[in-house]
Each structure stands twice: as structure tokens, then as C-alpha cells.
Amino acid sequence: MTKITPDFAEELKKYGDDTALICFNCGTCVAICPLVSESFPRRLIRYIQIGARDRILENADDLWKCLHCGLCTQTCPRAADPGEVILSLKRFTVANWRKSYNV
Amino acid sequence: MTDPKKMKKNKEKSEKIGVYICYCGGNISDHVDVEKVREAAEKFPGVAVARTNSFMCSDPGQELIIEDLKNGVVDRVVVASCAPSLHENTFRSAITRAGANPYIYDHANIREQVSWVLHGDKATYKAEKLVAAATGKAGLLEPLDPIRVNARKHATVIGGGIAGLKAARVLADRGLEVVLIEKTPFLGGNAAGLDTVAPLGEQCSALIAELAKGVLEHTAITVLTRSEVVGFNGYVGNYNLQVKTTLSSSSAFDKAAGHVVPFEGDNADTPTEQNVKTGAVVLATGFRSYQPKTGEYGFDDHREVLTLPEFIKQLSEVNCSGDILELNGRKIRAMAVIHCVGSRQIPGIHEEDENGYLNEYCSRTCCSSILHAANTVKEQFPKTNIYDLYRDIRTYGRGQEELYDRAARNRVVFLRFEAGNSPTVSANDDGSDYALKVTIEDGLTFSEEIEVPVDLVVLATGMEAGDVSDLVSMMKLPVGTDKFLQEVHPKLAPVEMSVSGIFLAGTAQAPMNISEACNGAAAAAVKTASLLSKGYLELDPYVAAVDQDLCRGTGACVDACLADGALEMIDAETENGTEKKARVVPALCLGCGACVAVCPTGAIDLKGWSLKQYEAMVDMIVADELIDI
Ligand SMILES: Cc1cc2nc3c(=O)[nH]c(=O)nc-3n(C[C@H](O)[C@H](O)[C@H](O)COP(=O)(O)OP(=O)(O)OC[C@H]3O[C@@H](n4cnc5c(N)ncnc54)[C@H](O)[C@@H]3O)c2cc1C
Ligand code: SF4
Ligand code: SF4
Ligand code: SF4
Ligand code: SF4
Numbered sequence: 001m002t003k004i005t006p007d008f009a010e011e012l013k014k015y016g017d018d019t020a021l022i023c024f025n026c027g028t029c030v031a032i033c034p035l036v037s038e039s040f041p042r043r044l045i046r047y048i049q050i051g052a053r054d055r056i057l058e059n060a061d062d063l064w065k066c067l068h069c070g071l072c073t074q075t076c077p078r079a080a081d082p083g084e085v086i087l088s089l090k091r092f093t094v095a096n097w098r099k100s101y102n103v
Numbered sequence: 104m105t106d107p108k109k110m111k112k113n114k115e116k117s118e119k120i121g122v123y124i125c126y127c128g129g130n131i132s133d134h135v136d137v138e139k140v141r142e143a144a145e146k147f148p149g150v151a152v153a154r155t156n157s158f159m160c161s162d163p164g165q166e167l168i169i170e171d172l173k174n175g176v177v178d179r180v181v182v183a184s185c186a187p188s189l190h191e192n193t194f195r196s197a198i199t200r201a202g203a204n205p206y207i208y209d210h211a212n213i214r215e216q217v218s219w220v221l222h223g224d225k226a227t228y229k230a231e232k233l234v235a236a237a238t239g240k241a242g243l244l245e246p247l248d249p250i251r252v253n254a255r256k257h258a259t260v261i262g263g264g265i266a267g268l269k270a271a272r273v274l275a276d277r278g279l280e281v282v283l284i285e286k287t288p289f290l291g292g293n294a295a296g297l298d299t300v301a302p303l304g305e306q307c308s309a310l311i312a313e314l315a316k317g318v319l320e321h322t323a324i325t326v327l328t329r330s331e332v333v334g335f336n337g338y339v340g341n342y343n344l345q346v347k348t349t350l351s352s353s354s355a356f357d358k359a360a361g362h363v364v365p366f367e368g369d370n371a372d373t374p375t376e377q378n379v380k381t382g383a384v385v386l387a388t389g390f391r392s393y394q395p396k397t398g399e400y401g402f403d404d405h406r407e408v409l410t411l412p413e414f415i416k417q418l419s420e421v422n423c424s425g426d427i428l429e430l431n432g433r434k435i436r437a438m439a440v441i442h443c444v445g446s447r448q449i450p451g452i453h454e455e456d457e458n459g460y461l462n463e464y465c466s467r468t469c470c471s472s473i474l475h476a477a478n479t480v481k482e483q484f485p486k487t488n489i490y491d492l493y494r495d496i497r498t499y500g501r502g503q504e505e506l507y508d509r510a511a512r513n514r515v516v517f518l519r520f521e522a523g524n525s526p527t528v529s530a531n532d533d534g535s536d537y538a539l540k541v542t543i544e545d546g547l548t549f550s551e552e553i554e555v556p557v558d559l560v561v562l563a564t565g566m567e568a569g570d571v572s573d574l575v576s577m578m579k580l581p582v583g584t585d586k587f588l589q590e591v592h593p594k595l596a597p598v599e600m601s602v603s604g605i606f607l608a609g610t611a612q613a614p615m616n617i618s619e620a621c622n623g624a625a626a627a628a629v630k631t632a633s634l635l636s637k638g639y640l641e642l643d644p645y646v647a648a649v650d651q652d653l654c655r656g657t658g659a660c661v662d663a664c665l666a667d668g669a670l671e672m673i674d675a676e677t678e679n680g681t682e683k684k685a686r687v688v689p690a691l692c693l694g695c696g697a698c699v700a701v702c703p704t705g706a707i708d709l710k711g712w713s714l715k716q717y718e719a720m721v722d723m724i725v726a727d728e729l730i731d732i
Binding site for chain 1: 436437488490511512514515516517518533545547548549551552553554555556
């Protein structure tokens with residue numbers, strides 16, 4: 001059970017992202033991404049949409065596998081700019097991981 | 104079995120039958136050996152020529168028939184091709200162009216009934232039989248004249264919603280007298296309850312006012328509100344409607360803001376009845392909104408659960424500033440909308456209503472309407488969070504997909520559920536002050552269960568067919584399994600009903616939005632106008648006729664007849680004095696033949712489909728075994 005956190009997307013704005021809610025979860029970015037990691041990057045974008053903050057921190061490792069090749073951003077049919085969202089999530093993680101996650 | 108050679112000697116039969124067999128560009132000839140059928144047909148009794156063509160319906164194909172008729176080679180025509188519903192009229196008019204009577208023609212369907220369902224020898228064999236039967240009948244065909252009936256240049260529209268208003272004005276603009284019958288005191292129908300409307304956001308009351316003005320100011324339109332049809336008889340071009348106008352009891356009607364009340368204060372003291380003589384009827388009786396069952400998504404159990412029409416109404420009355428929506432003094436910090444409530448129900452998954460019905464169709468307007476409402480909220484109150492729980496987003500049509508796109512940009516969060524796993528709405532127990540929580544297994548989040556605390560839930564309730572059972576039984580109207588009124592053909596006759604002279608406009612037929620309701624209404628009106636505009640109608644002459652000499656006045660036919668008024672007993676003066684005889688009213692006769700079957704003396708028969716013609720067909724079907732030998 002995950003509870004929706006309403007204003008997480010607002011919070012993320014200060015790390016750069018303002019497009020995650022435009023994503024309509026088609027999965028094109030997952031298909032094009034050269035990484036094999038399952039459902040990346042859509043999974044993390046979805047977590048932003050529903051405000052699953054903890055899930056993002058739990059799965060943050062994936063973020064550092066990103067090559068920043070930009071293929072996802074190029075192919076996203078909604079111009080949701082997934083590549084840029086990943087950068088925002090990295091900033092968010094750096095700012096938050098010690099506080100909220102015991103590594 | 105009849106020997107075909109003997110049949111040849113029958114003097115009444117035509118000896119000049121022309122048979123024209125179509126390849127249909129391979130559609131037929133890939134399976135039927137068309138040339139073999141032609142060779143067989145040449146030997147059928149009475150056949151003068153048998154010809155083939157790759158497309159009989161093409162100009163060269165039709166020309167074959169016209170030439171043969173003009174040169175006196177043939178005087179009866181059999182075309183063997185596709186279903187008669189496609190090209191019967193084509194060939195009839197070719198015959199007319201050749202100067203002959205269009206009813207000297209019979210049709211053998213060797214495509215739908217043969218080449219599309221059979222292959223090889225079987226196909227050729229069946230095609231031969233069908234052509235044989237048609238030549239048998241054709242030999243006995245007589246020239247007939249279409250039944251000409253006067254048609255009143257007058258149409259009646261039942262229902263004064265968007266569709267009825269639109270239809271009435273288009274009809275009047277085409278030069279017809281129009282009566283518009285609306286059962287409530289108001290014009291505008293269900294749309295009057297809407298505020299701004301998808302996709303463009305116009306004020307719906309303004310649309311209704313414009314339509315109503317166009318109707319009320321037109322001198323050829325009579326508007327009867329508080330009125331219902333209580334009696335119906337007649338036939339196309341000449342229908343009689345008994346219309347009852349009841350005393351105004353406005354209190355019984357919940358007037359919506361968008362309603363137009365044409366006759367305020369015009370309270371008839373006593374109910375009045377009048378007879379409306381009309382040529383055709385346009386049914387624009389509309390829909391009713393689905394009312395959720397108690398407990399369906401928390402409806403009735405929680406006052407924070409509203410239907411879409413209720414929410415639209417409350418939203419239109421909102422008068423608060425700030426960036427959070429307030430309804431009745433309550434701040435709506437978060438709200439959920441749930442799609443497909445009362446629509447797209449699936450047997451075995453959804454609960455049937457008390458009569459065992461499910462609404463299996465998509466209501467088509469709720470996706471756009473609820474996204475439009477969500478955008479309206481978000482654009483005025485951006486801090487109100489909206490969660491959209493959907494099965495599919497069906498914002499079809501121009502300008503509609505943009506609503507979905509805009510909702511995402513307005514930061515509406517979408518969650519997706521499967522039909523068999525609907526979200527649940529319950530009281531919130533997490534200690535926060537949100538009244539409700541919605542729980543959903545979210546397909547977009549890898550089927551995780553997600554809990555959404557909210558202050559309000561809006562159910563995107565769909566459309567159901569209006570209750571027009573009285574009209575259905577009075578006018579013998581066909582109704583679909585979805586309970587909406589049913590057209591003749593969804594593509595090729597989309598506003599026509601099987602009862603001649605009755606047309607469909609708007610949501611009486613199926614869920615549709617305002618644009619589509621106007622399209623349908625305009626189509627129905629133009630169809631009606633073209634039907635009545637000549638002032639007379641020509642009906643197919645395939646009706647019963649009584650041989651007065653043979654009729655003994657038993658009245659068996661009248662009892663058997665299915666069409667009210669098609670057969671009557673009259674007092675006829677004969678050499679034996681006054682005798683009872685049956686008489687057919689051709690315009691009302693359905694040509695069904697029920698009377699023919701019961702007449703003890705064979706006095707009644709159908710023109711163009713006589714018993715003799717049937718016998719000849721059967722003879723030919725069995726006789727062609729002999730021909731093959
Ligand atoms: C919640 C909701 C939201 C919607 N939002 C939109 C939107 O945003 N945009 C859009 O384009 N469309 C929208 N629609 C669809 C729109 O409401 C319909 O397309 C439109 O109202 C259909 O008009 P109508 O004339 O066919 O039917 P109705 O409005 O139902 O009119 C039928 C009329 O016939 C009368 N009547 C019924 N039976 C009889 C009888 N026996 N004798 C005499 N009179 C009779 C009724 O009193 C009524 O006045 C929405 C629908 C719903 C339910
Ligand atoms: S930018 Fe990163 S997430 Fe996007 S396709 Fe490349 S590797 Fe994958
Ligand atoms: S391609 Fe774009 S819209 Fe599709 S899932 Fe990825 S980010 Fe979302
Ligand atoms: S229009 Fe949308 S909400 Fe309405 S029934 Fe169809 S899919 Fe469901
Ligand atoms: S053919 Fe049918 S409708 Fe016509 S008079 Fe006979 S029974 Fe009645």
C-alpha cells in the first residue's frame with residue numbers, strides 16, 4: 001500500500017523538474033533506453049506523479065546508471081523530457097538520501 | 104416435378120426473359136463458374152438471352168440491359184449479382200431509362216448468398232438454382248405502378264432538447280410546417296443542466312438560448328410544451344398524432360439554469376387534447392443520466408460523493424476566491440474523479456439492474472466532460488489536487504484529446520484501474536481530516552495498491568436510454584439491446600427508423616455529445632424534408648390486392664393482418680345485393696402475406712410476390728435437376 005503524497009511534484013520543482021506530470025506512462029522511454037533496468041526511467045517518473053518519495057530514494061541507484069544519452073527525451077511523445085527529470089531526481093536524491101534513508 | 108418443356112407452353116408467361124450475370128470483378132467469379140451459369144440459364148424456359156459482365160452495375164453492364172430492352176430482345180429482366188439492397192435501384196432505374204416498367208425485374212443474389220459463403224461446384228450449383236428460380240418468377244412478373252400517396256408538408260418533432268430544437272429549425276428552413284412537442288415546460292433538455300461545455304468551453308445556456316430563439320421566432324414552428332403524444336395512427340406522409348397538453352405544474356419540474364421557458368404564465372386550466380396531422384416524425388426524446396446504486400463507489404453512503412451532473416451544477420454556482428475550490432463552505436483540497444460509472448459494464452463483473460440489464464456501451468461524453476470539469480477546477484483553483492481514476496480515456500474527436508493533454512499540464516494525476524478491479528471509496532480512517540479515501544490497484548504504478556485521501560469524489564456517470572416505452576409501443580419502434588432507439592443501418596441509414604417516415608435525432612439513438620446530436624438532428628431533418636417536399640410519396644407496390652369476385656367476405660384476412668388499418672371489410676354492391684368484401688389500404692399494407700395464407704378462396708394475393716410466382720420459383724428449383732440430366 002502506497003499513500004499518495006499530493007505536493008511532491010511541487011517540491012521537486014526546486015530541483016529542476018516541472019514536466020513529470022505531463023508523462024502519460026506510455027513506456028516509450030523504457031523501450032528506447034539502452035539500460036536494461038526494468039521500467040527505467042518510467043518507473044521513477046511515475047513515482048514522482050504519485051508522490052512516492054520513499055520509492056524514489058529506494059530506487060535511486062538506477063539514476064546513476066543513466067548515460068545521459070538523451071534518447072528518452074528525443075523519443076518521448078509527450079515532450080515530458082525524461083532525461084531532464086532524471087537530472088532533477090539526482091539533485092533531489094543528493095539533497096535527501098542521508099536524511100531519509102539509512103544507507 | 105414439372106417438366107420445364109411443358110412450362111414453356113404456358114401462354115401467360117414471358118418468352119423474352121433476359122438474364123444478366125455479374126462477375127463482380129472476381130468477387131463472384133472466383134467461386135462461381137459464371138459462364139457455366141450463363142450456359143445453363145440460356146436453356147431455362149422463357150429465357151431469350153443470358154449475358155455476363157465483369158461489373159453489371161457499371162455503365163457498360165447497365166447498357167447491356169437497356170439495349171436488349173430497347174431492341175425488343177427481352178421484356179423481363181433477371182440480374183444475378185450482389186444483394187438487392189445494394190443495386191436493386193440501379194437496375195430498376197436502368198430499366199426505366201430503357202422506357203420499360205421497373206417492376207418487370209427480379210434479382211438473384213449470387214454474391215452474399217453464394218460466392219461469399221460457398222466455394223467450387225457447390226457455389227456454381229446454388230447460383231444456377233437461384234437464377235433458375237428468378238427466371239421462373241420473372242416470367243410471371245407484371246408491370247406495376249408505385250403507390251402514390253399524398254404527403255403533408257408538415258413534420259412533428261418530439262422532444263425539445265438540443266437535438267429537437269435543431270431539427271425543428273432545419274425542417275422549418277426547408278419549408279415545412281413544424282410542431283415541436285416537449286413534455287416539460289422547458290426547452291433545452293438535459294444540456295440545460297450543463298455549465299460550460301467540452302471541448303471548447305462555450306456557455307451551454309447560450310447555445311440553448313440561440314437554438315430556442317431560432318425555433319420560437321420562426322412562424323412555421325408551433326411549440327407545444329407540457330405536451331405528450333397519447334395516440335398515433337396513419338402512414339408515412341399522413342400520420343395523426345393525438346397530443347395531450349397538461350396543466351402547468353412547474354413545481355413538479357426542477358428547472359435548470361440553462362432552460363428556456365417559452366410560455367411562462369401560460370397555464371392552461373384544463374388539460375387539452377388536439378389532433379396533429381403530420382407527414383413524418385422526428386424522435387428527439389433524449390437520454391437520462393445514470394443514477395448510481397446506493398453504495399456504488401460510496402454513493403448515498405457519503406455525502407461527499409457526487410455524480411457528474413451534480414458536480415457540474417455545484418461548480419457552476421461556486422463563488423469563492425483563493426486557490427482552493429470551496430463547495431458549500433467545504434475546502435476541496437483533493438478530489439478524485441472516477442470514470443465509466445454506469446457505462447461499459449461487463450457481464451459477470453458488474454451488477455445487473457433490477458431488470459437484469461447492464462449498460463455495456465461507452466457513454467462517450469463523460470471522459471471529455473469530466474476532464475473539462477477538472478480543467479475548469481485546476482485553472483481557477485490550482486491548489487485543489489485532482490486524481491483521475493480511469494479505465495480508458497476516450498476523448499475522441501476534434502479538440503477533445505486536447506482536454507486530456509491540458510489536464511496533464513494542469514497537473515491532474517491519472518491512475519488506471521481494470522474493469523474487474525474497481526476502486527473503492529470509504530470513510531478515511533488515517534487520522535487526517537480528509538473525509539474519504541479512495542483505494543485503487545493502479546495499473547500505471549505496476550499494480551501497486553494506492554490510497555488517495557480526498558475531500559470529494561465525483562462519479563463520471565454516463566447516459567441511459569430515456570423511457571419512451573409508450574412511444575415504442577404506439578409507433579412499433581425498434582429498440583436496441585442497449586435500450587436506445589435503433590436506426591435501420593448504423594452506417595448507411597443512420598437516422599432512419601424501420602417505420603417509414605420516422606427519423607431519429609440526438610441521444611434518443613445513442614450516447615452522443617452536443618455536436619453529434621446536432622449532426623444527427625440536421626441529418627434527420629433534411630431526410631424528413633426530402634421525403635415530404637414533393638407533396639407526394641411513391642411506395643413500392645408490393646401490397647395485397649383482393650379479387651372481388653373470389654372474396655366471400657369471411658374476414659379471415661382482417662383477423663390475420665398485422666398492420667392496423669391495412670385491411671378493412673366494406674359493404675360492396677354486387678349482383679347479389681350488398682355483400683361484405685375485404686379491401687386493402689395500400690399505404691398501410693406491409694406486404695407480409697399473412698392474409699394470403701389464411702384466405703379460404705385464394706382471393707387475396709400480393710402484387711409482385713404472388714403465390715403463382717412462388718410456385719414458379721419452386722418449380723424451377725426442382726426442375727433444374729431435369730435440365731442438368
Ligand atoms: C454529465 C454530462 C455532461 C455532458 N457534457 C457535455 C459536454 O461538455 N459537451 C457536449 O458536447 N456534450 C455533453 N454532454 C452531452 C449532452 O448533454 C447531450 O449531447 C445533449 O444534451 C443531447 O441532447 P438531446 O436533445 O439529444 O437530448 P435531451 O437533452 O435529453 O433532450 C430530450 C428532450 O426530450 C424531451 N422528451 C423526452 N421524452 C419525451 C416525450 N415522450 N414527449 C415529449 N418530450 C419528450 C425531454 O423532456 C427533453 O427536453 C453531457 C452529458 C452529460 C450526461
Ligand atoms: S538519457 Fe538515461 S534514461 Fe534516457 S535513454 Fe539515455 S540512459 Fe536511458
Ligand atoms: S516516453 Fe515520455 S510519456 Fe512515455 S513514459 Fe516515458 S516520459 Fe512518460
Ligand atoms: S466516455 Fe470515458 S468515462 Fe464515459 S463511458 Fe466512455 S470511457 Fe467511460
Ligand atoms: S399483406 Fe400483411 S399487412 Fe398487407 S393486408 Fe395482408 S396481412 Fe395485412
